[in-house]
Amino acid sequence: MSGTAAQGPRLRRALEGIPTYKPGRPASGADGAPAYKLSSNENPYDPLPGVLEAVVETAGRFNRYPDMACSGLTAELAERFGVPPEHIATGTGSVGVAQQLIQSTAGPGDEVVYAWRSFEAYPIITRISGATAVQVPLTPGEVHDLDAMADAITERTRLVFVCNPNNPTGTVVRRAELERFLDRVPGDVLVVLDEAYREFIRDAEVPDGVDLYRDRPNVCVLRTFSKAYGLAGLRVGFAIAHEPVAAALRKTAVPFGVSQLAQDAAVASLRAEEALLVRVDALVQERARVAEALAGQGWTVPESQANFVWLRLGERTLDFAAACEAAGVVVRPFAGEGVRVTIGETEANDIFLRTAEAFRKEL
Numbered sequence: 001m002s003g004t005a006a007q008g009p010r011l012r013r014a015l016e017g018i019p020t021y022k023p024g025r026p027a028s029g030a031d032g033a034p035a036y037k038l039s040s041n042e043n044p045y046d047p048l049p050g051v052l053e054a055v056v057e058t059a060g061r062f063n064r065y066p067d068m069a070c071s072g073l074t075a076e077l078a079e080r081f082g083v084p085p086e087h088i089a090t091g092t093g094s095v096g097v098a099q100q101l102i103q104s105t106a107g108p109g110d111e112v113v114y115a116w117r118s119f120e121a122y123p124i125i126t127r128i129s130g131a132t133a134v135q136v137p138l139t140p141g142e143v144h145d146l147d148a149m150a151d152a153i154t155e156r157t158r159l160v161f162v163c164n165p166n167n168p169t170g171t172v173v174r175r176a177e178l179e180r181f182l183d184r185v186p187g188d189v190l191v192v193l194d195e196a197y198r199e200f201i202r203d204a205e206v207p208d209g210v211d212l213y214r215d216r217p218n219v220c221v222l223r224t225f226s227k228a229y230g231l232a233g234l235r236v237g238f239a240i241a242h243e244p245v246a247a248a249l250r251k252t253a254v255p256f257g258v259s260q261l262a263q264d265a266a267v268a269s270l271r272a273e274e275a276l277l278v279r280v281d282a283l284v285q286e287r288a289r290v291a292e293a294l295a296g297q298g299w300t301v302p303e304s305q306a307n308f309v310w311l312r313l314g315e316r317t318l319d320f321a322a323a324c325e326a327a328g329v330v331v332r333p334f335a336g337e338g339v340r341v342t343i344g345e346t347e348a349n350d351i352f353l354r355t356a357e358a359f360r361k362e363l
């Protein structure tokens with residue numbers, strides 16, 4: 001065997017040192033204790049009425065490939081948002097679409113700008129493409145620093161993510177500041193408004209990205225069925241973007257990536273929207289209850305417009321996560337920074353609040 005053959009296949013240098021995506025840990029419930037997963041911003045409810053039935057019906061045909069163009073879902077989304085069907089591009093979760101957006105715009109020598117800390121997939125998918133990640137720190141109030149992000153744009157910048165609300169802090173950017181930012185971004189740089197948590201927003205000053213995209217060809221909106229719609233396990237998300245961005249997404253899509261189960265479940269979920277909105281409202285009310293209780297315990301919690309809250313615990317992060325786990329709820333720690341806690345079932349939220357109260361007294 002020659003020297004080179006003994007070393008095995010040559011992999012791309014860009015992959016070296018890429019952080020691995022850490023999924024929220026599942027709840028184990030050792031010794032019969034109740035255990036709740038508050039670590040992945042999932043929806044705690046059972047499927048919406050009609051959705052499980054739609055999936056069961058489709059499941060009988062999984063010897064067939066899915067509709068590659070996702071035509072039924074695309075038509076439904078186009079009507080709902082009042083956009084041409086050609087402006088809709090579906091993918092394997094919105095993270096899949098985000099990766100296609102980077103593949104479509106950036107490679108070695110190019111830059112991708114985003115706030116930090118933000119959604120942990122951004123650095124991973126940026127580096128996989130070989131592009132350089134430019135991370136712009138959040139403000140001390142844990143909000144996107146849009147002025148600093150605009151300042152960070154260079155002639156090498158190809159794409160900017162704005163995560164609104166931001167994962168993991170739950171904070172938002174509002175209309176005036178976002179429009180000012182968009183006015184500063186050169187027209188050949190794609191701005192991706194990642195609105196995975198859009199349905200949980202109650203602040204009227206937060207713009208709907210779909211309104212902003214309409215007359216801005218360099219703005220693209222990302223949405224998902226994983227959070228409010230409760231389809232995280234089925235993997236379907238979508239972008240709304242002008243041509244040629246939407247066309248690029250169709251080129252970079254994994255053929256048949258979105259299963260027919262996911263497509264039919266998404267259509268059924270859109271049709272069950274009334275029930276969805278009731279559930280989302282209940283979670284928003286729980287969010288208010290949790291935020292108020294935490295404030296009452298003395299915690300400083302950034303105002304969240306998403307289905308989670310963020311506690312900046314610094315060095316105590318892992319201790320806090322361990323205390324939560326011992327009490328029966330699994331949260332998502334970011335070592336040395338803080339803990340993100342999904343708003344879940346009332347009982348789970350209560351366990352979290354009791355743990356937070358006890359922990360606070362020890363600080």
Ligand SMILES: Cc1ncc(COP(=O)(O)O)c(C=O)c1O
Nearest residue numbers: 093094095119167196224226237
């Ligand atoms: C901000 C943000 N964008 C996108 C996603 C990806 O969601 P999915 O790929 O399930 O649509 C997540 C999931 O955690 C997220 O927090």
